[in-house]
Amino acid sequence: MRIKLLLSGSSLIAALLFGLLAQSVAQEVPPVRSLPMPEARLNGGPELAQGNVWMSWSTDHRLGYVQGWMDGGYWAYFDACTEARLAAPTVRNLQEKCMEHIPSSHLTPEEYSAKVTEFYSKYPQDRALPIRRLLGKFLEPGMTADGVHKWLDELIESVRHSEAK
Numbered sequence: 001m002r003i004k005l006l007l008s009g010s011s012l013i014a015a016l017l018f019g020l021l022a023q024s025v026a027q028e029v030p031p032v033r034s035l036p037m038p039e040a041r042l043n044g045g046p047e048l049a050q051g052n053v054w055m056s057w058s059t060d061h062r063l064g065y066v067q068g069w070m071d072g073g074y075w076a077y078f079d080a081c082t083e084a085r086l087a088a089p090t091v092r093n094l095q096e097k098c099m100e101h102i103p104s105s106h107l108t109p110e111e112y113s114a115k116v117t118e119f120y121s122k123y124p125q126d127r128a129l130p131i132r133r134l135l136g137k138f139l140e141p142g143m144t145a146d147g148v149h150k151w152l153d154e155l156i157e158s159v160r161h162s163e164a165k
Contacts, residue, residue, distance in 0.1 A: 029124045030124060030125040031046060031125065032046040032049045032051075032052070032124070032125060032126075032127050032128045033125045033126065033128065033156075034128065035126070035128050035129060035152065035155075035156070036155060036156060036159040037130075037133070037155075039130050039133070040128045040129060040130060040133075041128075046127075046128075049127040049128045050127065050128070050129070050130050050131045051119075051120040051124070051126065051127025051128065051129065051131075052120075052127050054116060054117070054120055054127075054131055055117070055120055055121070055127075059113070062113045062116070062117065063109055063110060063113050065113075065131065066109040066112045066113045066116070066135065067109045069131075069132060069135055070105055070109060070112075073103070074102065077098075077099070077102045077103075078099065078102075080098070081094075081095045081098035081099050082095060084098055085098075103139050104139075105139065106139070106141055107138070112135060112138055115138050115144075115145065116131065116134055116135065116138070118145045119134060119145040119148055119149070122145050122146075122149075123145065123148075123149045126148075126149060126152055129148075129152065134148060137151065
């Protein structure tokens with residue numbers, strides 16, 4: 001009985017150690033990679049990468065950001081179309097024609113928020129990608145977290161290739 005108890009105890013310890021090791025490996029986050037876009041430059045270190053900031057926010061804070069981004073995008077476009085009409089008063093229906101080109105949202109704010117969280121969770125090395133750029137990519141119909149990551153890989157490769165020339 002004592003031998004079985006010792007074996008069970010050592011098996012339990014081994015299982016606990018394995019569990020702790022697996023947990024620490026699962027929590028390892030690769031370093032944030034440098035992205036070839038000026039707004040992705042990190043001032044102050046990787047902890048200030050927008051993806052890391054996003055991941056530190058509550059669900060409500062994330063949702064508020066997305067709703068503000070969506071609202072701000074609409075009104076910025078509306079204001080630009082109004083200014084175009086004022087700048088070119090002889091062009092008929094300019095403001096209406098301009099407003100037809102407002103990028104449309106295909107998802108709810110909750111769905112955009114979930115996609116941003118999925119991307120930064122699945123690709124922590126890409127957390128330097130600014131939130132607004134990520135949301136802009138998700139405006140493209142059918143865009144996924146994997147698609148954004150692939151786009152970044154291709155962008156980085158094309159910059160490397162052009163710098164090598």
